[in-house]
Amino acid sequence: MSSPAVPPLPLRDTPDRYGRVTRFLHWGMAALLLWQFIGMVLREILGRTPLVSFFTGSHQMVGTVLFLLTVMRLIWAFANRGNRPAHGEGVLGLGARMGHLALYVVMFTVPAAAILRSYGSERAFSPFGFEIFAARETPITWMVAVGDALHGELGWLMLALIAGHIVMVGLHKAMWRDGTLERMAGRRRG
Numbered sequence: 001m002s003s004p005a006v007p008p009l010p011l012r013d014t015p016d017r018y019g020r021v022t023r024f025l026h027w028g029m030a031a032l033l034l035w036q037f038i039g040m041v042l043r044e045i046l047g048r049t050p051l052v053s054f055f056t057g058s059h060q061m062v063g064t065v066l067f068l069l070t071v072m073r074l075i076w077a078f079a080n081r082g083n084r085p086a087h088g089e090g091v092l093g094l095g096a097r098m099g100h101l102a103l104y105v106v107m108f109t110v111p112a113a114a115i116l117r118s119y120g121s122e123r124a125f126s127p128f129g130f131e132i133f134a135a136r137e138t139p140i141t142w143m144v145a146v147g148d149a150l151h152g153e154l155g156w157l158m159l160a161l162i163a164g165h166i167v168m169v170g171l172h173k174a175m176w177r178d179g180t181l182e183r184m185a186g187r188r189r190g
Ligand code: HEM
Pocket: 033, 036, 040, 059, 060, 062, 063, 064, 066, 067, 107, 110, 111, 112, 114, 115, 118, 148, 151, 152, 153, 155, 156, 158
């Protein structure tokens, strides 16, 4: 007996599952963030080696793309508000809401702080091989200071939040079996 046909995924989100645009943004950003953190974790462990440079050589370019994707993701989340899977009830639902909010804040702030620092610094900013910000003779010290203070610290906080996010999805899958992962990865409900 053949199983019933699975309807194609819609572009937009629905209360049951996330649509194609949200999934593209979610998994595309996950892959690019993995690349960023592999590079930075290896740099912490090994220092500046050719292997580390293989990953970190594209750090500014990938980070700038991540910033643009985050802006698109914020706009898309706003456009789909009230029409996406709910976070759930009670303390767990509140925790999920707070966790996602914190992720959005760091996804925006981490690259934004680095770009602000580049804008204010003496060096030209050319992540894609052409100049976006020209070199300046005198740095704008407060911009550099904000970037120095926030970029690295919040970058590591983002890694911790992503680890917590993955652990919670694993718990949903193993203990509560409520289809949380399937809403972002699967084609069927639950
Ligand atoms: C979501 C995107 C990004 C993530 C997750 C990220 C993450 C990180 C992390 C974890 C570090 C190591 C900090 C440390 O050594 O303690 C770092 C360093 C660095 N990042 Fe990024 N970054 C991103 C985007 C960018 C962008 C867009 C730029 C350039 C405009 C940039 C420029 C740098 C530079 C120059 C360093 C070395 C100096 C420093 O530690 O601040 N990053 N980044």
